[in-house]
Amino acid sequence: xxxxxxxxxxxxxxxxxxxxxxxxxxxxxxxxxxxxxxxxxxxxxxxxxxxxxxxxxxxxxxxxxxxxxxxxxxxxxxxxxxxxxxxxxxxxxx
Numbered sequence: 425x426x427x428x429x430x431x432x433x434x435x436x437x438x439x440x441x442x443x444x445x446x447x448x449x450x451x452x453x454x455x456x457x458x459x460x461x462x463x464x465x466x467x468x469x470x471x472x473x474x475x476x477x478x479x480x481x482x483x484x485x486x487x488x489x490x491x492x493x494x495x496x497x498x499x500x501x502x503x504x505x506x507x508x509x510x511x512x513x514x515x516x517x518x
Contacts, residue, residue, distance in 0.1 A: 469518040485518040
């Protein structure tokens with residue numbers, strides 16, 4: 425897989441309980457991730473209580489986290505990879 429990743433769309437899902445996002449690259453690879461809203465909102469580095477706003481505010485750090493996850497095999501080729509709180513805390517550098 426190409427290392428030239430970027431975040432495409434990000435959106436709420438599951439009644440706003442999760443933020444979903446897609447990771448894309450120039451080879452047309454597409455990986456989907458989900459992150460519990462509470463995991464984002466509880467992190468002390470975010471300025472407000474809106475999980476999607478916080479995600480988009482920290483998009484560069486989220487991209488770095490997602491690339492770290494991919495580089496270490498934490499993704500799904502099919503479907504959505506759910507990022508658990510422990511993985512988020514390990515890979516998010518915000």
